Amino acid sequence: MPVFYFYESLAYLGVFGDATEAEKAEILIKVSANQGKMRLWAEQGPMNYQHKFDLVEAEKHRVLGAYVEAIEYYDRAIAGAGENDYHNEEAIATELAAKFYLGWGKPKIAQTYLIDSYYAYCRWGAKAKIADLEQRYPQFLAPIISRGKKPQSRQTITDITNTNVTNTSSGTGELLDLEAVVKASQAISGAIRLEQLLSTLMELALENAGASKGALALVAQDDITIEAVAIADDIAEKSNTVRISSPEELPMTILNYVSRTLEPLVFGDATKEINWSSDPYIIQHRPKSLLCTPIVNGGKPIGILYLENNLTAGAFTPERLEILNILSAQAAISIENARFYQTLEGKVNQRTAELATANLQLAEANQEIAALNDKLQADNLRMSAELDVTRRLQQMLLPTPEELRQIPGLEIAGFMEPAAEVGGDYYDVLPHSSGVKIGIGDVTGHGLESGMLMLMAQMGIRTLLASELNNPSDFLNFLNVAIFGNLQRMNSDKNMTLAVVDYRDRHLKISGQHEEIILVRATGQVERIDTIDLGFPLGLVDNIADFVATAEVRLNPGDVVLLYTDGITEAIDINGVEYGLQRLISVVGENVHRSVGEIKQAIIHSLYQHIGQQKVYDDITFIVLKQQ
CATH class of the missing domain: 3.30.450.40 (GAF domain)
Incomplete structure (x- = not known):
């Protein structure tokens, strides 16, 4: 039954850190098989199973160190469980997310999730679990556990509410008061006049x-x-x-x-x-x-x-x-x-008279719009046309093979295959006066908005490069400011991971947060460069300058560098088993002495052999670099 596979997967991933390497491999195989079944159930009944699938995916990405993907899956799981009244699984998901952030060394974020978990367990009525959280995380739950302390005559509100928590027994009572006041807060927020x-x-x-x-x-x-x-x-x-x-x-x-x-x-x-x-x-x-x-x-x-x-x-x-x-x-x-x-x-009342004369024109315009909408027949036809345009634009903006051959010192080959719903992957290779700038990124979600964000990034990078802005922190922050402003105007919750690699005289300078960068030396030695601390997703906040850092790597003749998006590592076969990063590294290592064109073809062959007849859910994008 589905719930068995769900909890079995969570249990396996919960002990992953204490397992041997052989046991870890067995756990991942078992979890992938369970997820293959869960994916099918989620497609048939998303309100019951999608959040279960997402939570296991979050835990799997956590144990594999893919923190950016884990963040997205945790939030999906929490939102899905809450929307469909699975209070027990909402509570579990928020608690696991809190543990994830604690393990990552981000206690302030963890506290938010712990408090949400406390609320969810209370709605579920899990008194033993509430007491367990109070005992294990008293310092994080302090803001919501009652203190039972009377105010002194000159205490301010801040003085009183910042007092340390000592009374656990009344914690649930205060929680219920706070939850009740949510309705009051909503009543205030709903008053417009x-x-x-x-x-x-x-x-x-x-x-x-x-x-x-x-x-x-x-x-x-x-x-x-x-x-x-x-x-x-x-x-x-x-x-x-x-x-x-x-x-x-x-x-x-x-x-x-x-x-x-x-x-x-x-x-x-x-x-x-x-x-x-x-x-x-x-x-x-x-x-x-x-x-x-x-x-x-x-x-x-x-x-x-x-x-x-x-x-x-x-x-x-x-x-x-x-x-x-x-x-x-x-x-x-x-x-x-x-x-x-x-x-x-x-102002509206003042201009009502002016707008009266425009009403007739508006009515005529509405008739024209209605006539055009009738021609489209159905929403899916219109969406298909939009996605097709986005897909074609995505391909048209890629660097040509001739452009790649003109880069001195490097052999370069790139590949992009958009998914059926366009995932918003991006890559570019741009020569400039100081060397070559190579970018690769991935927008969250799928569809037209994702494709639009990809186009914004491509245009912004070219514009900043033309202005000869080379400082990585300034470069990425200016790009983020432009993207953030557009997303706010669009009222979109999309964001984008982006890694920027500057190449000059056998040196790579890497900045920005994206997937790991794989370096296979000519000797066969493999180096994995984690970008999680080199930047921050674009479009989430208005300023990311403080998050941007740089890593530098020197290349020797014959060394191969691989940049990729998660559409490759997360591509699944008919059984729901992912292609995985280790398989990708092995293909590059086995072909490190070949040309970049041959390495590219080897990756494509291995990947699509794994996928078989399964549907491709995300864009597949990668770039292969080889030092001459």
């Missing part, structure tokens, strides 16, 4: 903080105005904003202090606070518990949340303050969005 947002925020703040009265003030150009005042069970929005000028309206000295310093204040009993007891509002109304916190976005104050409880001292407990932290963070974003919407709505 400012008036609706402020009313919702006030209602939720009173409900979750245990306050009897609250107020929300907005800050603009150092001017503070009350936008909403609320009393428990009697939410009252002010129809007009009121400038804070009367001491009887709110404790003005406290609000001014918070607005100026951006420091939150929490008092267990405001009447006993010496520094603030002279405030006219406190003298007149004598509130007990008092909280005043800034709402900050981008380091600038945009609002102030004021809450009080005039009956109970110490009403604002650590748990309630932590919930308010979450709501305030979401409120900061939502207020800015609502202000933008308000401004945008005004």
Whole structure:
């Protein structure tokens, strides 16, 4: 049954690190056979089996050291399990991802996955597993485990929520509170109009903080105005904003202090606070518990949340303050969005008259578009045409054999075979004044967007090369800035691994993150150059300069270098067994004394003999270099 093969594969890969070399080979064969079956089930029922296949793939890439691929498969598995309500397997996947990042030496990322795993186990109801995580990872789960500590009179929200975790028994209770407040956070984020947002925020703040009265003030150009005042069970929005000028309206000295310093204040009993007891509002109304916190976005104050409880001292407990932290963070974003919407709505109303005359033209244009869409008959026909164009462009931009023959000092042969759905592989060989720049990359996913990202990279590399920008860090960072900006505009989640190799006078200078680079010396010695720490995927963040590093290699006559994409190593046969890196290295080693053209043909023959009649799921791309 499928679940047996799933857990058997995970169990085998879990002990892979302690196995002998012979046992490791047997494990990989067994897991590949299991995955062949799982792939078929995933194709027939993706909602039940695709995330299982992805999680095993992630673990397999982990043990093989292919961390870039492992990251993608972990995230796929977690997303798939969550979307289809497999809470148990979502919990397992997030825990395994956390262990992966811990093993990689990235504890900050691991903490995020551990917290997600904790939540997932709680949704599943696995109490023993929750306790196990609390015992093994207390330092990482500290932000979500209840502390059961009362706030002192002058503690700020930050002071209280940063206290060390000591109480495990109430951890699940706080977790449930935090999960419940997600709905409140979503209610805030879903409010588009400012008036609706402020009313919702006030209602939720009173409900979750245990306050009897609250107020929300907005800050603009150092001017503070009350936008909403609320009393428990009697939410009252002010129809007009009121400038804070009367001491009887709110404790003005406290609000001014918070607005100026951006420091939150929490008092267990405001009447006993010496520094603030002279405030006219406190003298007149004598509130007990008092909280005043800034709402900050981008380091600038945009609002102030004021809450009080005039009956109970110490009403604002650590748990309630932590919930308010979450709501305030979401409120900061939502207020800015609502202000933008308000401004945008005004502009739309202003231009409605201008657009009226354009409606007829728009209707005519829609008729033309509808007529064109009718000609395409079906979405798959249109997609097929787009992919065919992308595939042809991908082939047209490759360097020609004549260009490759003109590179001094190197024999070069390249090969690319696009998959049925175009994977976005890229390679190029570009001579310039300082030598030769060779690039090879792979875009995540398949289809038109992947092909478009490949074309962006090719154009960007040529443009930067023409500007004679040779520093690897600057080169890759400028390229990333352009790609990141375009992907943001496209609203695309694609990214790209890219290795750039500069060749000059028998020296290779390698930068950028991609697959391992294989060097087979003329003597038969094999060297594997890991690029995981030489860069960062393009398009994920706006600046990667700090991630870029360089590795240098000297070539001797007869040495062979192989650059490739994962379409080769992950190509499977009819049984689901991957071609693998070791098989690829063996083919190059057996043919190291041959010409690059003969090595290229040997790789193609070996690869397609392995694939047989199986469908090719990814682009197949490689470059062979040989020092003359």
